[in-house]
Amino acid sequence: MTTIHHDPLAGTKYGRLIVNGRSDPRPGQVMPEASTVTSLRQRNRSLLLKQIILRQETTRAELAHLTGLSAASAANIVAELIDEGLVEERGNRSSQGGRPITVVGPRADRAITIGIDVGERGVAAEVFDLSMTRVDREFRGGQIEESPDLIAADIRAAIDALRDRNGDRWGDLIGIGLGLPGIVETDLVGTQTLYAQSLGWPALDVVDLCSAVDVPVFAENGAKLQARVEHWFGNARDCDHALVAMLGRGVGLGIITAGEVATGSRSAAGEWGHTTLMLDGEPCRCGNRGCVEAYLGADAIVHRWRDTGAQPSGSGWTALTSLIEAADAGDPAAADLTAHVIDELGAALGSLVNLFNPERVLIGGWVGGRLIEAYRDELEAAIVAHALPRPGSQFTLHPTHFAGDAVAAGAGLLPLEALIVSGWSTAG
Incomplete structure (x- = not known):
């Protein structure tokens, strides 16, 4: 590889x-x-x-x-x-x-890329042409939390399935991008390592997740990739300063400043989900207490609803939708919880508005998308209430454009950016 x-x-x-x-x-x-x-x-x-x-x-x-x-x-x-x-x-x-x-x-037909959204329960792999139009997609896993070895097997199986269906174009593949759930750090000699502490995974060489392929492989944190694709083609396009929040089971952030996605000294910038929202608060998967993710991640929200005595069917999307529907129907416990969630998210984002003075704030991920769909006005009011008046008056609030395809599309951009910067040309 x-x-x-x-x-x-x-x-x-x-x-x-x-x-x-x-x-x-x-x-x-x-x-x-x-x-x-x-x-x-x-x-x-x-x-x-x-x-x-x-x-x-x-x-x-x-x-x-x-x-x-x-x-x-x-x-x-x-x-x-x-x-x-x-x-x-x-x-x-x-x-x-x-x-x-x-x-x-x-x-469009001159080259293809593959972008893979790697989660703790499986992967979504998508093929894009040179115009970044999706050509094909393949899912693997999706039911239970998987080990890194199983995730690597999912990646191999997804790539094999895409190759079987797109054999006539496989020679135009210029690279594979991985959107990963954690910090993707690049050391001084270029080795990339994934640190997914919240998932309980050991530090992993990115090469071990996507081996036995004969094209370039690229990797980046999933929230940064969401910000990247929103900046290129989505609701942060033509915007030099934006915050792009991702709320799912985990919570992440992409920071666009001066027209670039911020990385920090070792690519860990944007770990907003593990900033402290409440001193000595709820335990977080990362090992600390009171993190944003411990209150606003999907599992945390559903757990808090169950603590009120509610018994939602299913988990994840189904349970979250049931919570919002119950709040809309006048259930007092559900309404009280959603109000707290909106206020907490407003506080967490309001602090970021003070720090980064964005032109736009985007909320995405499957949890974030559901919340902004149901409570956009309330969310904007909460962010403004927790920000200083001046920066709080200088941003607009938007959903992300790419929704569930954001990380895979952002990952598909990584090989394309290399083509643009380095002047690669495909064979044929």
């Missing part, structure tokens, strides 16, 4: 290429900043290709305007991308009194 990803330690927008868990040059050698080893032309090419994929359909003149390049430079780079088969012309737009303007877009 070949693993390639971009080193968040590099300190530049474009990162550093890591191959098979090792950076180039070899450990111990001094590596110049990416800006000195990446040609200006390659960076301009990356800017244009990203804009073409983001816009889906655009013109050479629009690309020159968006990137600040000259019209001639933009036209020359677009011609190169067309020659490589990554971009295609898609007819013309009418112009005001002049010649028709040629429209360009990504050549």
